[in-house]
Amino acid sequence: MRKLAVLALLALAACGADGAPERPGVEPGITISGTLEVGVSGS
Secondary structure, three states: OHHHHHHHHHHHHHHOOOOOOOOOOOOOOOOOOOOOOOOOOOO
């Protein structure tokens, strides 16, 4: 009986605490990234 209880606890622990895993998604929207450099050069 004790082995069955330990097996049941291990099976429940393997499921995860927060439910089924979810695939990470990308939030909709527009993202703009880049660099800008401003300077003066002379000779």
